[in-house]
Amino acid sequence: MLIKQITAQRKENSKTCTLWEYNFKNKEVGLSCAKINGQYPLEGMAINTTCDLIYFVVSGSGVVHIDNKIFEINQQDALLIKKNKAYFVTGKDLFIAIIESPKWTLEQYQTVSVNI
Helix, strand or coil, X not given: CCCCHHHCEEEEEEXXXXXXXXXXXXCCCEEEEEEEEEEECCCCEEEXXXXXXXXXXEEEEEEEEECXXXXXXXXXXXXXXXXXXXXXXXXXXXXXXXXXXXXXXXXXXXXXXXXX
16 A cells, blocks of 8 residues: 555644654554654643654654653664653754654543653
């Protein structure tokens, strides 16, 4: 199954994050791409309660905060974010491919207030 970028579902998650979802209609794995300029989420931290995420940096750079750890990410780096881990991202022209297992759904996504 081929999904052209032009047919991917585009979403403006916030003023700092644009997301493209590629729907392969497969519940076991999903793929999205995101462009992040600034902090995402804007406040607090994100938690995925069901899926693990692999961030693959296509271009740009950023910093990912997971729990109390800080990861600098650059082009061609890959980072695993396990389910139920609180995180946020700060990016500068950061373009990432996100592999989700199982496929990401809005119902399993939460934002939480966390003091860093």
